[in-house]
Amino acid sequence: MTSLDQDLALIRQAAFDAGQMALDYREAGLKVWSKENASPVTDADLAVDFFLKERLLSARPDYGWLSEETADSTDRLSKKRIFVVDPIDGTSAFMRNKPWWCTPIAVVEDGEPVAAAIYAPMLGEMFEATLGGGARLQGRPITASDTLQLEEAELLADARLMEAREWDEPWPHMNFSKRNALAYRMALVAAGAFDAAIAISPKWDWDVCAGSLIAQEAGALVSDHTGQKWRFNRHDPRQTSMICAAPALHPLIIRRTAPIPLTF
Secondary structure, eight states: OOOHHHHHHHHHHHHHHHHHHHHHHHHHOOOEEEOTTSOEEEHHHHHHHHHHHHHHHHHOTTSEEEETTSOOOGGGGGOSEEEEEOSSBOHHHHHTTOSOOBEEEEEEETTEEEEEEEEETTTTEEEEEETTSOEEETTEEOOOOOOOOSTTOEEESOHHHHHHSOOSSOOOOOEEEOOSOHHHHHHHHHTTSSSEEEEOSOEEHHHHHHHHHHHHHTTOEEEOTTSOOOOOSOSSOEESOEEEEOTTTHHHHHHHHTTOOOOO
16 A cells, blocks of 8 residues: 555645645636535635546545545545545635635545645645654644643634633633634644634534644644544544644643534
């Protein structure tokens, strides 16, 4: 079987090239419409998806495929390895010429991500990881923060959601910031730029798969809001929720979020 380093080299270059393609499309003027769920999509999303599918599956024809912009097929369930791709994560930011979008690509084997790359073209940032090989930004090792308490922690989360609920256990004062792309939020936690990212709603595999490996290889802890570990390439390619946090903060967050009833 192809080595993880070979798979990483393949998806890293593909993510970079896809990002450049997206920039070219936006420079030329985007065509925009809405999906059935009312979320925006552009001609760049579809072109990048087509490019990545051709590039990656021509190099690894025995791998499966799961992408936001490709109709899903159960064929992937029988594959040893699959690619999990979001051509443009953070389309709203991409459309508004804001930098908080990226192209995340992961290789999943037996339900677990084993290689991942996240490229943020406007920031020139390439995050990458292999299972057991650590996480890197621009080729240099990264580590999640060593913050020990939630008080004044830096969080990527919706402040309105966090402050509006009646929580069984109150939260201390925390500092909230926003970044559009879920994958990029997880990469920032991996790099120690933020202490945690919280999203208490279902998330698609392509939004979080690459980020989960990069974050965990950097020492962060990743799970749903009840503390359950994620599994990928299931029949329903969704996760219940996302908690990605510095190791000392993860149990403090789970203690507060676990009682929330969530279903797809």
